[in-house]
Amino acid sequence: MTELDKIRNFSIVAHIDHGKSTLADRLIQETGTVKDRDMKEQLLDAMDIERERGITIKANTVRIDYRADDGKDYVLNLIDTPGHVDFAYEVSRSMRAVEGSLLVVDSTQGVEAQTLANVYQAIEADHEIVPVLNKIDLPATDCDRVAEQIEDVIGIDASEAIKVSAKTGVGIRETLEAIVTKLPPPKGERDAPLKAMLVDSWYDAYLGVIVLVRVIDGVLKKGERIKMLSTKAAYPVERIGVFRPQMEMIDELGPGEIGFLTASIKQVRDTRVGDTITHEKKGTENALPGFKPSQPVVFCGLFPVDNAEFEDLRDAIEKLALNDASFSYEMETSAALGFGFRCGFLGLLHLEVIRDRIEREYNIELITTAPSVIYHIHMRDGQMIELHNPADMPDLTTVDHLEEPRIKATILVPDDYLGDVLKLCQDRRGIQQDLTYAGSRAMVVYDLPLNEVVFDFYDRLKSVTKGYASFDYQMIGYREDRLVKMSILVNEEPVDALSTMVHFDRAEQRGRAMVEKLKDLIPRHMFKIPIQAAIGGRVIARETLSAMRKDVTAKCYGGDATRKRKLLDKQKAGKKKMRQFGKVDIPQEAFISALKMDN
């Protein structure tokens, strides 16, 4: 056990890609926690998908030992957090487990939207904040400008910001010293009843459910019986350990310490992040305030390309959900796509990550339907129902009004692109809330319907600003609007998986855009195909995909018979990637691409 004043707990927070994980690498390396020969870049990003995309998805905790300039030995617990807005929840709960934050800012880029979002969270968590200016090895580095920005935009003192290159190792020693001298040690009573915060939990194939805890008061020991305050469920503690970053077993965790326990808990669902853990007997009665649970905000249908793989998909989804409480699912049947699941995600990246994992780790090819949000339908009889899937929209005569979720979006953008950003937000039914400047960068705040954002807003934003804008959002609640369900009919038949909710005023424009897109996405057939968008029974847009005119191989002689036969088999396999609606084959990518807006 470590004395409280020798402990420092902190999270590393930053906008995406500003170098958190790389900084964590250096801290781990400089303190000799991991031997040089075992080091690799972004060591903590261990999941395949993290390494492949070069981003952090899951927060990671590491305990490092550090002998400071004052000659004393300290124990530092660092939590590397993800930068992407979809995983903001990971950041907020990580912050609750520590007393301070290293705020990393890329000195070639400056303050970005997630920099701000993270700072606000850190302030809310009463953190001491140490600003770190990273990437000073790059020619474009401009520490003075960025420090000034931090002071202007965020309003914290940046005069002692540490200049670092997480790549070359410059400034790492100074960072470690700042952690020791500037961040407060944790508080806690060794002799008080056990009070520990359940920070996170996940499933490990060998050890079962692993619970990440931060001990506030008391001591947690191996072999003791603990109790979850919210569920009252009790378990014997089997193992206690810390991450270095591999698991290292120890016997106990005292106040201020962060580590993990295993206790033959069957399912991740039996643990509640934010819960208070205490001893079964003589435990505390005072629960910690807990965390706000994460809410899925984006929904879409996942269907197996090959209907025979439905059970495999169920299996895959159940396994993934075991490890990811923020991902929800329920069975869905579609006339067009057969059996599948309607799944809820924290955002589009989260959706993509889950979809990728199903396709790769479980080898199931998927059709993903258009992402949608949860609408509140207020019925004539006073009931309110949640609509997760446009296809389930009840009969209009029973509906009084609809509400849609709205967000507060914060966008930081260089001056030059401000006009484009305003136009984009305006086009997406946004209401401007604020517009301020910091040097040559503008910060705009918009109230936007989530529905207009989930789909391709981020892509559009990146493209109109050449990647120079950053974006963050928070849910702000529901508001009534004139929303209607738009159906798409292909060859006179409705395709439920293409139904979307749209604002009445935009319906015609969206309908036209969608049928035009579909006309390009659906290959020509041997007959002509009308493609229509309709609201209720009224057609609001129509295109006709003309019949195929030529598909014949010019030459086919004796040597071509085998080749043609093999080609036929290949084409049959290719056809599996299409879905049949009546006589029409629709390629699977059409279900998503049809919704992408070009402006």
Add this chain to the structure above:
Amino acid sequence: MLNDWQHGGFGLYLHWPFCQAKCPYCDFNSHVSREVDQDAWLEGFKNEISLYSRQTEGRTLDSIFFGGGTPSLMTPKTVEGILDTVRSHWALDTECEITMEANPTSVEAANFEGYRKAGVNRLSLGVQSLNDLDLKRLGRLHDVAQAMNAIELARSVFDNMSFDLIYARQDQTIEDWEDELHRALALEPSHISLYQLTIEAGTAFGDRFAAGMLKGLPSEDLAADMYDLTISTCADAGLLSYEVSNFARPGVESRHNRVYWRTGDYIGIGPGAHGRITVNGTRYATEAAKMPAKWLDMASEAGAETVRAKLNAKEMEQEFLLMGLRLTEGVDLARHPSLIADPDFLKNFKYLKDLELIKMVGDRLIVTPQGRPLLNSVTRQLLAD
């Protein structure tokens, strides 16, 4: 009882894999080689012929075809040696068609005469275009004047002559093609092959196309218009489209290619040559070693065949339709009764019939004129499960 292949006849294909230059659109097994030891090749062909004749004893050849590559680079002596060997192993039908593909550059009157003496009775000339600039873009070594000469010469030597053109070329308008086609028909061929340019993977054009650098190719609609125009223009000149890309005065259709399309038996000899042979009621797909040097080595020893695959009933049905529906005469469904018993086939059949893309004429299933330009889709649908 008739063996099924007998509906299509029996042919022999001989592949000469060498050319003077490689054309950028060509995916045939052709190679440019300075030195070719024709005597050694003759020996290879002789060996192969005797090997295959043993499996097809007692049969009569309906057709022999020298294809390539550029078989007109063979010396008349080589051709003669091959044909003499063929005659000593099989009987030849009295009407046996013996075709040679020739390139306009490699024609010499003396050679033509030699081929004729050796037994060749039909010449197929690779004219490709009647436009000098386009010939250059197609990488051809000849010009229009040479092509005209070659046609004249071929006519004077052979009773039966055909030539090939490639259309739907880069930057070709429908008017350009109409004009060119009229000039071709003015030469009064009794048989002509008119191919739309196909961009094949693995060729120079294929690579340029994949890189987005092959510009000016016709749209689907323009290609369809060109195809319609080709069929009607040829018909006006008395040349009927008896197959997708082949046109002839009635009675002058190529016997050899009909063996393929009617799914007859054919022996394939030469590098990369494919064959179909029915032995004791089982039909095999054969393939010979592809690289010339390798083939020659193998052919001089135990034989150059590298693949011999049994075709199952399903595969035979597939080939029957894939090949047979290319012909205007269509297919006789009675040859594969299992097809008519297959509910999938019947469902697909009805679907296409309702769209008027196919129809029955007596026992024959034929693709209608509307269906013809969509033949690949039609066939795929017919064979869908």
